[in-house]
Amino acid sequence: xxxxxxxxxxxxxxxxxxxxxxxxxxxxxxxxxxxxxxxxxxxxxxxxxxxxxxxxxxxxxxxxxxxxxxxxxxxxxxxxxxxxxxxxxxxxxxxxxxxxxxxxxxxxxxxxxxxxxxxxxxxxxxxxxxxxxxxxxxxxxxxxxxxxxxxxxxxxx
Amino acid sequence: xxxxxxxxxxxxxxxxxxxxxxxxxxxxxxxxxxxxxxxxxxxxxxxxxxxxxxxxxxxxxxxxxxxxxxxxxxxxxxxxxxxxxxxxxxxxxxxxxxxxxxxxxxxxxxxxxxxxxxxxxxxxxxxxxxxxxxxxxxxxxxxxxxxxxxxxxxxxx
DNA sequence: TATTTTTAGTTTGATATCGAACTAAAAACC
DNA sequence: GGTTTTTAGTTCGATATCAAACTAAAAATA
Numbered sequence: 001x002x003x004x005x006x007x008x009x010x011x012x013x014x015x016x017x018x019x020x021x022x023x024x025x026x027x028x029x030x031x032x033x034x035x036x037x038x039x040x041x042x043x044x045x046x047x048x049x050x051x052x053x054x055x056x057x058x059x060x061x062x063x064x065x066x067x068x069x070x071x072x073x074x075x076x077x078x079x080x081x082x083x084x085x086x087x088x089x090x091x092x093x094x095x096x097x098x099x100x101x102x103x104x105x106x107x108x109x110x111x112x113x114x115x116x117x118x119x120x121x122x123x124x125x126x127x128x129x130x131x132x133x134x135x136x137x138x139x140x141x142x143x144x145x146x147x148x149x150x151x152x153x154x155x156x157x
Numbered sequence: 158x159x160x161x162x163x164x165x166x167x168x169x170x171x172x173x174x175x176x177x178x179x180x181x182x183x184x185x186x187x188x189x190x191x192x193x194x195x196x197x198x199x200x201x202x203x204x205x206x207x208x209x210x211x212x213x214x215x216x217x218x219x220x221x222x223x224x225x226x227x228x229x230x231x232x233x234x235x236x237x238x239x240x241x242x243x244x245x246x247x248x249x250x251x252x253x254x255x256x257x258x259x260x261x262x263x264x265x266x267x268x269x270x271x272x273x274x275x276x277x278x279x280x281x282x283x284x285x286x287x288x289x290x291x292x293x294x295x296x297x298x299x300x301x302x303x304x305x306x307x308x309x310x311x312x313x314x
Numbered sequence: 315t316a317t318t319t320t321t322a323g324t325t326t327g328a329t330a331t332c333g334a335a336c337t338a339a340a341a342a343c344c
Numbered sequence: 345g346g347t348t349t350t351t352a353g354t355t356c357g358a359t360a361t362c363a364a365a366c367t368a369a370a371a372a373t374a
Binding site: 025 | 163164165166167168169170171173174175176177178179180181182183184185195221271272274275276277278279280281282283284286287288289290291292293294295296297298300301302304305
Binding site: 212213214224225227228245248249250251252 | 351352353354355356
């Protein structure tokens with residue numbers, strides 16, 4: 001590792017991305033009410049954009065979380081009245097998650113609350129370059145995503 | 158939000174960073190043995206580089222996690238025999254975490270296991286641009302970090 | 315059509331993570 | 345020097361998260 005400059009650079013990149021992600025999540029969480037978490041907001045945000053007929057399993061796949069995690073998250077959102085869960089008429093095993101009016105209102109409220117922070121970031125000197133790098137980040141994401149599905153290696157002691 | 162292009166861009170950037178972080182963490186976790194998690198590896202990695210006289214609280218601050226989380230993580234690492242915890246001779250409240258030989262060996266082993274993945278990433282087309290963007294990412298991190306300490310806003314219903 | 319396999323969601327048990335309360339020790343202050 | 349405040353670590357209770365086992369339903373297949 002120490003002698004492989006390229007791998008070293010990639011390691012630093014992931015480290016930076018991880019830290020940034022933590023800081024951003026903490027910042028977002030600070031703005032959400034009660035025990036609501038960024039992951040819950042993300043679900044609402046996703047339902048807002050592509051929200052017709054999504055099942056819990058669909059959502060779990062989109063966010064790459066486990067089914068139970070999604071079960072819990074949905075239960076939380078139901079407690080808040082932000083989503084309703086219906087039986088899927090096309091599949092007896094499955095359910096349909098649908099945003100409520102309250103959920104939609106919450107999403108708008110949260111978005112509004114985020115704008116000042118986002119604008120601050122966007123006004124920062126470093127931001128122009130990061131905007132420029134966004135396609136590259138997306139490409140890297142797709143690369144890792146593809147890897148995830150094909151890679152079956154495990155640790156060998 | 159919808160009409161604020163800059164904030165929108167910042168939102169997309171954070172979204173991409175979050176997804177990348179999740180994918181990278183999942184990829185790293187897949188290579189770690191047992192119940193060891195990336196966060197544990199990060200602690201070991203940190204101790205390797207700046208590892209003299211670090212207290213649990215120091216580590217919690219570095220990784221911006223809660224003290225209890227660090228207490229648990231250290232307990233886990235102790236179970237694996239990767240660290241030792243000693244009393245701090247200079248401060249009766251405090252302790253010192255020190256990497257063991259096994260911990261050092263594990264760190265090297267894990268690093269070696271990561272190199273193929275990291276090299277794949279580094280060999281990717283998009284990587285050059287991301288390397289170039291690394292300083293900007295660091296700047297953004299520092300910006301968020303400073304914000305974190307000064308920002309006291311909370312949600313208002 | 316009957317059996318097998320796959321899939322959706324839940325349950326169970328474990329770890330990760332947080333915030334708040336608690337204890338003990340250090341530091342600050344008077 | 346004694347009191348107050350801050351700090352380090354732990355304990356406690358809650359949520360987040362995962363993997364594996366389980367149930368029921370759909371799909372594949374024979």
